[in-house]
Amino acid sequence: MSIQNEVSVEKDEQKNALTDFEFERKDSNLIMAYIGFSIVAIFLGATAGFFQMMQRAGWIELPNWLTYYQLLTAHGVLLALVFTTFFIAGYFYSGVIRTLDGKLTPLERNLGWIGFYLMLIGSLGATYLILTNEGTVLYTFYAPMQASPWFYVSLALLIVGSWFGAAGIFAAYIRWRKNHKNETSPLFAYMAVATLILWIHASLAVAISVVVLLIPWSFGFVDRVNVTLTRVLFWYFGHALVYFWLLPAYVYWYVNIPQLIGGKIFSNSLPRLTFILLILFSVPVGLHHQLTEPGIESFWKFLQVVLTMAVVVPSLITAFSIIATFELTGRSRGGKGLFGWVAKLPWKDARFFATVLGMFMFIPGGAGGIINSSYQLNQMVHNTWWVTGHFHLTFATAVILTFFAISYWLIPVLTNRVFTKNLNRLAIVQAILWTSGMLLMGGVMHFAGLEGAPRRSAYSTYGDHELGLTWISYSQVIAVGAVILFIAILLVLYIWMNLLFFAPKSEKTIEYPIGVINERAEEPPRILERWSVWIAVSIALSVIAYAVPIYQLIVNNDPGSLPFRSW
Amino acid sequence: MFHMPKFEKIWLAIGSGSLVIFLLITGMMAISMGLNPPDGMETTIEPEQVESSAPFNNPGLEKIGKNEYVATITSFVFGYDPNTITVPEGSTVHFQVTSKDVMHGFHIPGTPTNLMLTPGHITEYTQTFNEPGEYLFVCHEYCGIGHEMMFGKIIVEETI
Amino acid sequence: MENDRDQRKEDKRAADEYDQRLMGTFVSVILIGLFIFLTWLSIFYYYIKTI
Numbered sequence: 001m002s003i004q005n006e007v008s009v010e011k012d013e014q015k016n017a018l019t020d021f022e023f024e025r026k027d028s029n030l031i032m033a034y035i036g037f038s039i040v041a042i043f044l045g046a047t048a049g050f051f052q053m054m055q056r057a058g059w060i061e062l063p064n065w066l067t068y069y070q071l072l073t074a075h076g077v078l079l080a081l082v083f084t085t086f087f088i089a090g091y092f093y094s095g096v097i098r099t100l101d102g103k104l105t106p107l108e109r110n111l112g113w114i115g116f117y118l119m120l121i122g123s124l125g126a127t128y129l130i131l132t133n134e135g136t137v138l139y140t141f142y143a144p145m146q147a148s149p150w151f152y153v154s155l156a157l158l159i160v161g162s163w164f165g166a167a168g169i170f171a172a173y174i175r176w177r178k179n180h181k182n183e184t185s186p187l188f189a190y191m192a193v194a195t196l197i198l199w200i201h202a203s204l205a206v207a208i209s210v211v212v213l214l215i216p217w218s219f220g221f222v223d224r225v226n227v228t229l230t231r232v233l234f235w236y237f238g239h240a241l242v243y244f245w246l247l248p249a250y251v252y253w254y255v256n257i258p259q260l261i262g263g264k265i266f267s268n269s270l271p272r273l274t275f276i277l278l279i280l281f282s283v284p285v286g287l288h289h290q291l292t293e294p295g296i297e298s299f300w301k302f303l304q305v306v307l308t309m310a311v312v313v314p315s316l317i318t319a320f321s322i323i324a325t326f327e328l329t330g331r332s333r334g335g336k337g338l339f340g341w342v343a344k345l346p347w348k349d350a351r352f353f354a355t356v357l358g359m360f361m362f363i364p365g366g367a368g369g370i371i372n373s374s375y376q377l378n379q380m381v382h383n384t385w386w387v388t389g390h391f392h393l394t395f396a397t398a399v400i401l402t403f404f405a406i407s408y409w410l411i412p413v414l415t416n417r418v419f420t421k422n423l424n425r426l427a428i429v430q431a432i433l434w435t436s437g438m439l440l441m442g443g444v445m446h447f448a449g450l451e452g453a454p455r456r457s458a459y460s461t462y463g464d465h466e467l468g469l470t471w472i473s474y475s476q477v478i479a480v481g482a483v484i485l486f487i488a489i490l491l492v493l494y495i496w497m498n499l500l501f502f503a504p505k506s507e508k509t510i511e512y513p514i515g516v517i518n519e520r521a522e523e524p525p526r527i528l529e530r531w532s533v534w535i536a537v538s539i540a541l542s543v544i545a546y547a548v549p550i551y552q553l554i555v556n557n558d559p560g561s562l563p564f565r566s567w
Numbered sequence: 568m569f570h571m572p573k574f575e576k577i578w579l580a581i582g583s584g585s586l587v588i589f590l591l592i593t594g595m596m597a598i599s600m601g602l603n604p605p606d607g608m609e610t611t612i613e614p615e616q617v618e619s620s621a622p623f624n625n626p627g628l629e630k631i632g633k634n635e636y637v638a639t640i641t642s643f644v645f646g647y648d649p650n651t652i653t654v655p656e657g658s659t660v661h662f663q664v665t666s667k668d669v670m671h672g673f674h675i676p677g678t679p680t681n682l683m684l685t686p687g688h689i690t691e692y693t694q695t696f697n698e699p700g701e702y703l704f705v706c707h708e709y710c711g712i713g714h715e716m717m718f719g720k721i722i723v724e725e726t727i
Numbered sequence: 728m729e730n731d732r733d734q735r736k737e738d739k740r741a742a743d744e745y746d747q748r749l750m751g752t753f754v755s756v757i758l759i760g761l762f763i764f765l766t767w768l769s770i771f772y773y774y775i776k777t778i
Contacts, residue, residue: 067712138709144686145669145711227670227685269569293683294607294690301606302597309586316582319759320575323752331748338751363759367766370586374767375593376602379679380774383672383707450773452676454707460715465703467676520745522570552608559613559687564669566644566711573746574753581757585764592771602778678777 022509023094024103028414030112031097034090034165035411037120038083039496044127045078046489050482053441057479058459058472067136068458069567074130076139080241080395081158082123087403088248089115089165092192094410095251096169098512099186100176104168108175111168118161125154136567138456140238141214143230146563149218156210159203166196184524187271188255188514194275195247197531201538202240202283209233217563224560228295229553235286236546243282243311245395247275249358249402253322256406257355258515261346263329265515266321269524274314274321276528280538281311284545288373292382295556300549301375307545308373315366322359328518350427351405351419357435358401361442365394368446383456385474386449392442401431404492411496412510417503423495430495433488440481448474605682607663607691614686617641617667628652631661640664642671642684644711647704650719655726659695672707675721683708699725 023031052071054060062068093112097104104112129135135151173193177185185193209230217225254271258264265271287304290296330341346352368390371377381387408427412419419427449455453471462468527533571579596602617623618641626639626648638660641648654660664673664684671684680694696702706717 069709069712069714072709142670142708227687231685267570270571273569290683291604292681294605294685294688295610296606297608298597298603298606301604302594305593306590309590312586313579313583316579316756317575320578320752320756323755324572324575324749327749327752338754341751363762364766367763370589370763371767371770374589374771376596376604376679377593377767377770377774379604379681380770380777382681383674383683384676450770452674452703452705454672454674454705456709457705457707457715462703462705462718465701465718465720467703520570525569556608557610559610561614561669561686564644564711566669566713572749573742574749578753578756578760582760585760589767679774 020509021098021102021512023097023414026109027093027097027104030104030109030116031090031094031410032414033113033116034086034093035407035414036500037116037123038086038090039493041078041083041086041123043489043493045075045083046486048072048074048078050486053475053479053482056457056459057475059476059479067133067567069136069138070130070133072456073136073138074127077126077130078123080139080245081155082119082126084245084399085119085158085162086123088195088244089119089162091248091252091403091406091410092169092196093165094413094512095188095255095514096172096192099188099514100172101179104172105175108168108171111164111171115161115163115165115168118157118164120161122154122157122159122161125157126151129154133567140234142234143214143217143225143227144561144564145566146218149215152210152214152218156207156215159207159210162203163200166200169193169196184268185529186514187265187268187517188251190272190529191247191251191255191275193531194272194279195244195251197535197538198240198247198279198282199244201279201535201542202237202244205233206237209237224562226553226558227561228293228558229550231290231293232286232296232546232550232553235289236283236542237286238289239286240282242391242395243278245399247278249399250274250318252402252406253318253355253359255515256513257322257352258325258329259513260349260351260409261326261329263325263332263515264518265521266325266328266518268517268521269528270317270321272524272528274317276534277314277317278311279534280541281307281314283538284542285311285373287545287549288378291375291378295553295558296549297552300545304545305373305375307541309370312366312370348424348428350424350431351408353428354401354405354408354431354434357431358398358405361393361401361435361438362398364443364446365390365398369394381449383454384449385445385453385455388455389442389445389449392438392445397435397438397442401434404431404434407496408499409510409513411499412503412506413512415500415503416506416510417499418506418510419499420503423498423503426491426495430488430491433484433491437481437484437488441478441485442481444474444477444481448478605690605692607689609689609691610687611665611689614665614667617665622663623665628654628660634658635661637661637663640673641667642673642706642717643667644669645706645713645717647673647717647719651722652720653722653724654696655724656699657695657697657726658723659693660721661691661693663689663691665689669710670708671710671717673704674707675702675704678702680704681707696721696723699723 048071055068129151134148137145137147285304285308288308327341330344333344335341335344622639629637666684666686673682682690702721
């Protein structure tokens with residue numbers, strides 16, 4: 001025990017010595033490419049969302065060359081698929097380089113660049129097809145609505161590109177393990193590897209759906225497609241996808257934030273255990289998105305509901321760990337009493353403040369998520385605006401505010417420009433605007449959804465039905481939220497442009513914050529780093545949850561569907 | 568191995584306990600009261616043939632008992648057939664719905680009748696209407712350019 | 728023997744003290760849990776009312 005303590009203290013000192021860290025030019029270019037394109041994507045995606053909401057509230061009419069559903073498709077594809085994947089790749093590369101001996105090998109860097117270009121081509125292709133109305137099938141692209149075959153090819157490129165990006169990170173991790181036999185890997189790299197294992201496992205399913213089922217069908221090589229099978233494969237991926245967004249935010253909360261607030265990482269084992277649980281349980285749960293549809297037996301739906309509840313547990317651990325880090329830090333700075341420590345936290349630092357607002361909003365988001373997956377309760381909310389509200393609190397608030405906070409130090413580290421006091425103040429205003437906009441939008445969507453307002457629908461009074469008119473009033477409150485959010489996105493864009501091009505250059509190296517592990521923390525058990533074990537268990541769980549429902553879909557005489565272009 | 572503070576153990580016990588309670592409640596309702604979300608395993612023939620094969624060659628409302636009806640409904644871009652159904656207060660309606668083309672939805676706001684309509688499949692659900700009034704039902708799965716115009720009504724008439 | 732027991736007492740006291748430093752965290756997560764639980768119950772009630 002005492003020996004272990006000494007070892008970990010010694011390691012802490014090594015890590016502290018690394019605060020004077022700078023990226024090599026070649027590496028920072030790669031990170032910057034990913035982050036740069038993610039900025040383009042979020043701006044375009046948010047703009048589409050803004051005009052879409054103005055239309056739904058009945059405040060504007062769209063020109064005849066642009067429909068509500070094109071905007072909705074652009075909003076979903078650019079934000080849920082493009083922005084996230086690029087930003088996460090950039091953030092992961094940065095932290096992996098920082099914690100795994102400071103630089104990439106040429107092989108790893110080239111994998112990163114191949115990934116970047118494939119993803120770029122895929123994203124530009126998909127965007128072009130959406131704008132020309134050839135792919136107005138939303139980001140879920142449910143068959144038998146059939147987009148241009150090139151839309152599916154573009155999506156496939158985006159996914160395959162992300163695999164190359166992941167391969168670069170895996171290669172760096174394997175290289176580090178070889179050079180550091182019998183050492184525990186740095187927490188950041190460990191978590192990045194875990195997240196990407198989850199991503200590859202899940203995205204294989206959607207890749208199969210796109211490449212094996214949808215592409216041949218859309219080129220006309222086969223006439224019919226098994227609709228439910230494509231949907232099951234999509235949601236096999238789709239729920240893990242939301243964890244792919246959330247886990248990088250967790251990485252920031254666990255690893256970077258403690259250093260920013262002058263604290264230490266609470267435990268070296270529990271965060272790893274959390275990520276392992278997330279790898280295991282975020283895939284075999286996708287059927288909770290399909291609870292109300294035919295062709296899948298109730299037993300299997302309920303089994304996946306049970307597994308969905310299991311995936312809540314790692315988030316319970318996270319809630320405790322993060323607040324505990326805050327409390328221990330606040331107390332070490334002299335905070336007394338039950339909540340005296342709260343006042344000792346750096347509230348005026350946007351890199352902390354924006355994140356905490358996001359964490360707060362994750363609480364109602366999480367509550368809604370548990371309701372969504374509570375079997376019968378899902379019938380009250382499925383495909384209503386409630387669901388849209390749910391992921392605007394979890395993803396668009398908790399995760400996105402965290403990503404904003406990351407960008408406020410990551411871009412300065414890359415450009416060596418200072419995140420000045422003024423920019424920090426703007427960023428705090430931005431976080432407040434973003435949160436209030438999302439409360440109006442995501443919060444009110446929950447209530448509108450309980451009243452039955454459908455998600456994914458253009459302006460309609462439903463034949464002036466009383467209920468339809470109520471929904472319009474809700475839309476208008478939500479649209480006010482959209483206006484606030486649009487101002488907030490312009491503000492963050494202004495901050496980013498400054499950090500990229502105009503803010504003063506720093507004379508000192510800007511710190512890349514990586515938390516130090518608390519000296520009381522024990523060495524994590526070796527089993528946590530035996531990836532083959534966890535991958536095997538993860539696959540086994542997915543087979544248990546999915547084998548029979550998929551088998552039934554294939555043998556159950558599904559007549560298949562011809563393509564339709566209904567937009 | 569995993570040192571956990573006492574408070575964290577208590578928190579995880581309470582948290583996981585609550586999740587188990589949620590599962591027990593939903594699970595018991597499913598088993599003892601038969602309250603499952605719709606899960607029809609029946610398939611139709613090819614979606615293009617829906618109109619010419621039973622029961623969808625004759626969509627509409629059929630009375631099968633006192634206050635008990637079967638509503639056979641087809642959905643298509645962008646509407647339902649029939650799109651208005653009238654039943655007396657207190658009626659139990661067995662819905663059987665399918666799609667002739669793309670994915671559609673069938674949601675009666677304020678009720679658990681919240682169905683996905685997959686081409687090639689028949690979605691079944693039973694709903695009792697105790698309150699008189701004009702119930703809207705809407706398509707809540709994006710199905711194309713006229714998606715927001717796709718809706719219908721269930722009129723539940725007061726009985727004297 | 729005696730020493731051992733003292734040592735154990737001492738360890739336990741230290742651990743308890745350390746735990747007390749997380750009282751605020753404990754109260755916070757319990758409040759979060761309570762919020763989630765009540766939200767769930769309210770939607771459950773809404774569902775029960777409609778069937």
